Amino acid sequence: MTLELSHLHRRFADFRALDDVSLSIAPGEFVALLGPSGSGKTTLLRILAGLDFPDAGDVRRDGRDLLSVSARERGVGLVFQHYALFRHMTVFENIAFGLRVRPRAKRPSRAEIAERVEKLLKRVQLDGLGNRYPAQLSGGQRQRVALARALAIEPDLLLLDEPFGALDAQVRVTLRRWLRHLHEELGLTTVFVTHDQEEALELADRVVVMNQGRIEQVGTPDEVYQQPGTPFVFEFIGRVNKIPVKFAGGRVQAGDQRFDADPLDGIGDGSGVAYVRPEHLAFTTTSLDSGWKATLGHVFFAGSVAHVEIEVPALGLTLDAELGGDEAQRRGLAAGMSVTVQPRHLTVFAHDPKTGQLDPSRRRVVHPRYGQAALARMR
Amino acid sequence: MNEIVLSRRPSKARVSWHAVLIAFAVTFLVLFLVLPLAAVFVEALRKGVGAYTAALAHSEALASIRLTLLVAAISVPLNTVFGLAAAWAMTRFDFRGKAWLGAFIDLPFSVSPVVSGLIYVLLFGAQGWFGPWLAEHDIKLIFAVPGLVLATVFVTLPFVARELIPLMQAQGSEEEEAARTLGATGWQMFFRVTLPNVKWALLYGVLLCNARAMGEFGAVSVVSGHIRGLTNTMPLHVEILYNEYDYVGAFAVASILALLALVTLAVKTFLEWRYGAELAARAPRGH
Incomplete structure (x- = not known):
């Protein structure tokens, strides 16, 4: 089942929920819609479910218009954020609902329904709980009932709205791995909405990053994390250092450092911002010619990793660096040490001179050369 | 902690205050509720059970009971359907004039029942706006059963x-949306x-609606015309009998109304006790 969304627009009074959204989803894909609240991700999901309709644009399933099919006839499985279980029905009746409301000709017999519900209960590891009411279940159990109920209608598309949002941390991790396996076993196409980047990066084949009704970037989790396409994606996913820079003659200058690298084409002269991930900041206590001179602030040991604050007077900034906890121990890092800092690579965006905003189309990756004293070789 | 415990121990002064307050409340209730209620039955039975049953078996009394039941049997289902539809519209859709609809639903609470009755007389009475047209077509609304139903x-x-509105608001529409995506038709969802x-x-709303429909006096009195055996509901009949010094008859009919109340x-109390949380719209949402 291929989904083709093109140029979707949706407005609520003054609020632009979707602003020219186009996306295609391949059969069997597991896609995450990731974004802050108000980014339009839930609106998009509701449109796919048939509970909301775009003002303009078009959705096709295997080439056929999906928007003209009512929610009732779409056969799309939807799991609500708060599950929306029928509170006055038992777990069994909740799961059987989608089968019982079928027109008589297509409705399975009583025995068949019972058999299928039992099978689903087993599948979501709730066998024996069919007679309970939703209020008698834990959050994780309710979530699985909601999932079984959605699966009962044998959908080819499964939609999940913040599926793990209301669960505590431990249940969340267990349940999402389980969901990933289920997705593979059933060969479904799954789209889920989340504001939790960790969830999106761990679960999805592809991540769609949304902001203010627009798609900022679509890519594999690795692409979205390693090569963010826009300033928003940099700041929304993962942790990042934001360093003001100047461009002159295709070169990048940040503080007192003018990076020696291949000249940047078409970036123009002016100002901009460089983004560097904490793990891409190398630093050494040996004093080197190239690189910022800096002082270590706090060193936070957080289990397998260590977070280091680096105060860089030339930038007037405190940068975050990250390295392995073992390595930080071995190097005896402590507050007050003098260091030289070298970013391994930087992603720069130039300001648009007219708007003063960062211009995503003027994005370049800079790989500085540090000559003899490159830290990369020391590590 | 100690202080709190100490202050919780009822001092003598406090005990006597409690007693005074409770005594006051009980006296008040007995004086203004229990006593009148008891009086109804005492007066009704003053001349014995025979007189009581005879008063009730009187054709005009029976007619008033039948009429009251008929009016309630028409107006309660109408308002049940209207209430469901209005609550549905108010809680599931956004539309222009929604605030106005809400205010209009409350209007009958704030308007004096007599005025409500008068409105219908002014509209449909012989001298009213639509009076001539109705007369031409030989339709009688005022001083007839249809008028009583309208007013009620x-x-x-x-x-x-x-x-329904606060409860449906609290519950939200997610369960209904879930039903839709699972393939339910509109009726199945409902x-x-x-x-x-x-x-x-x-059920609670219907109960209250029914109690009011049977007990309504003001609005019904204006449109009824007080034709014995034809347009007198029980409350109206009680007044007529009373004005004619037929105390046993008046209180006998009144006792039926009191029993209904x-x-x-009792049913209302049972519902509150059994389903209090749901009725107070505190039903947990999605848990």
């Missing part, structure tokens, strides 16, 4: 809607999801 429907209109979720609040109260 107006007065009892808010009960069901007001009971009967399998919406109605079961509000059934106790609905007691039954309503």
